[in-house]
Amino acid sequence: MIDKISVKITxxxxxxxxxxxxxxxxxxxxxxxxxNIKIKQQIRQCKLVFESEISELNKSKGTIDSFRRxxxxxxxxxxxAYQSIMGAMKYEKNKVLxxxxxxxRGHCCNGSKDTI
Numbered sequence: 001m002i003d004k005i006s007v008k009i010t011x012x013x014x015x016x017x018x019x020x021x022x023x024x025x026x027x028x029x030x031x032x033x034x035x036n037i038k039i040k041q042q043i044r045q046c047k048l049v050f051e052s053e054i055s056e057l058n059k060s061k062g063t064i065d066s067f068r069r070x071x072x073x074x075x076x077x078x079x080x081a082y083q084s085i086m087g088a089m090k091y092e093k094n095k096v097l098x099x100x101x102x103x104x105r106g107h108c109c110n111g112s113k114d115t116i
Contacts, residue, residue, distance in 0.1 A: 004055035005064070007071050011048040011078070018085060019048050025081035026050075026074060033070045036063060050074055 013019050023043050030039040033052075040051045052074075054067040 002057050002064075004053060004057070005067060006051070006053040009050040009071075009074070011050075012046060013048070014046070016043070016046065019043050019046070021085050022078060022081050023048055025084075026077045029073055029077050034063075034066050037067055037070050039070070050078075 011019070011022065013022075020043065023041065027041050030041055033039055036054060036056060038053045040049075042049055052067070052071060054063055057063050
């Protein structure tokens with residue numbers, strides 16, 4: 001008989017602001033987890049730590065599948081948040097470079113005085 005299952009996922013990242021953004025992006029999902037699944041997520045010592053546990057496995061059917069889906073949802077959300085943050089940072093970096101270049105060229109569009 002399985003008494004309980006627990007999972008701990010630790011993500012290390014050098015920039016606290018990225019960890020905080022990942023935490024804020026994924027933590028909201030945890031509130032949607034089934035009641036019998038405990039989730040604790042926090043930032044500590046330059047790491048985002050996700051801990052989840054399910055017990056009382058024999059009292060209801062499908063609890064192991066629910067637990068697996070909860071962990072899978074966290075991983076999916078974490079990946080999506082990370083890709084979004086990295087994409088936004090890349091866009092902002094390129095936008096700043098592009099804006100500086102176009103301002104210095106002084107291009108106009110259709111007689112407009114605005115630079116493109």
